Amino acid sequence: MCTNEPEICDFMTNDKVAPHDIFKCPKCPDGYMVVKKKRDSEERFYGCTNYDRTKKGCGYMLPFKQAGF
Numbered sequence: 001m002c003t004n005e006p007e008i009c010d011f012m013t014n015d016k017v018a019p020h021d022i023f024k025c026p027k028c029p030d031g032y033m034v035v036k037k038k039r040d041s042e043e044r045f046y047g048c049t050n051y052d053r054t055k056k057g058c059g060y061m062l063p064f065k066q067a068g069f
Contacts, residue, residue, distance in 0.1 A: 018044040020035050020044075022035075025048045025049070025050065026060070027060040028048060028050050028057075028058040031048040031049045031050035031057075031058050032048070032049045033047070033048060033049075033060075033062060034046065034047065034049055036061075044064065045061055045063050045064060046061065046062040046063075046064070047060070047061045047062075048060045048061070
């Protein structure tokens with residue numbers, strides 16, 4: 001079973017369809033960039049785990065192209 005611990009495994013992902021690494025959000029102190037899917041298509045992108053629909057959290061997003069994928 002994968003524990004997503006970087007000390008044990010150097011590849012962590014949250015999406016089996018678009019497996020890309022999870023990494024620390026560069027815009028907030030405790031968020032992580034994970035793979036998210038657009039509501040209206042199958043397109044994926046990176047989004048911060050601190051995203052909040054009320055816009056109080058981190059709204060940083062990054063297309064795979066800009067992330068180097």
